[in-house]
Amino acid sequence: MTAAPNRREAKKAATRRSVQEHALRLFLAHGYDATTVEQIATAAGVSHMTFFRHFPTKESVVDTDDYDPMLAELIRTRPATEDPVTAIHHAATTGLAAILPADREALLIRSRLILETPALRARQADNEHATRVLLADALTARAGLAAPSFTLEVLAAASLAALTTAVTTWTRRGGDADLVALVNEAFRVLHEAPR
Amino acid sequence: MTAAPNRREAKKAATRRSVQEHALRLFLAHGYDATTVEQIATAAGVSHMTFFRHFPTKESVVDTDDYDPMLAELIRTRPATEDPVTAIHHAATTGLAAILPADREALLIRSRLILETPALRARQADNEHATRVLLADALTARAGLAAPSFTLEVLAAASLAALTTAVTTWTRRGGDADLVALVNEAFRVLHEAPR
């Protein structure tokens, strides 16, 4: 059986996936805090060291998402004539359209856990900090500036706040609502706020 | 010597203050992560249990602020004719004017530590979550509504984002800039964003 030349990588990826699945399952069943890393590792048939080699922290099993680079890329390719908030808005809806069909359920489960668990909320909030910087940088690059201006930082922060509010509301409603519609609504509010 | 009937409370408050001061001093000197709770407790001449009786977590020594209730109260008393964002804006500047004269230095030190330390950033970000809810509720009460609308939630989130951006920028500039002016600028951006 001449295995594909990546049997090792495959095994590693399988282990990682297994750990993550068991973790989410146990979190949902018994709660995040009541589930120990040791239990997750045992359930997945590995040692706790393997857990930490795949996930730097217990929290990271839940709130790692890899959407940031895509979002940044989408922003950079928006036409220069668009104002910054609209650029983020359209980049977000485009990205969501690409993500939702496959990731909807996973996104919802993770969002729910994050909303319910203080430790995860905190970590997620710090992730948002990184996303904020990323958004500001993307806007900066799109505008051809060297360094982000205060204005772009405020707009990036406000846009991300609108986006997050939409996702939060969607999650609280059990994922029944149309997420893209909520995002559109949030940005409409942002645009019309001052009037 | 019939002591005032609060010698106990006074001692407790003194212990608390001592612990907090030693903590901030050690954090500044050696960094947050490199300072253990045991070291802080020893420096303050108490046991680590006393530390945790005064501060529920190591993080809370740094990022506990008691400004939220004041801010909420200031929002509720803004005239009903003001739009939500402006109400938050004016409440914030009023509050800052009251706080800054006395707390400027402490605020700056704490902000700097928070910006530099991932664990503190995460916790602070979760505090912001609470503040966001508080702002939305205050706007809701002011508008005479029963439950916060999606619109008010977005506006509260965006306003807080603007406010936080101003404080962050102020901190990064070493506190040299005029914080109130930065806040005004941030809200001006928010108002003019869509045009």
Next chain:
DNA sequence: ATAACATGTGTTAGTGGCTAACATTCAGGA
């Protein structure tokens, strides 16, 4: 004043997240 009580603190013995050091196994190339 003295007894009774309440409360802030210390001691001790844990649990759980997380890391370092070293041993082991096993896939893939020479």
Next chain:
DNA sequence: TCCTGAATGTTAGCCACTAACACATGTTAT
């Protein structure tokens, strides 16, 4: 087939944090 290196296991330990119980010191009532 042997050899290298990557993935994992084992062990021991640090640190944040908690529970249980003991102690001592203000406070209050008698």
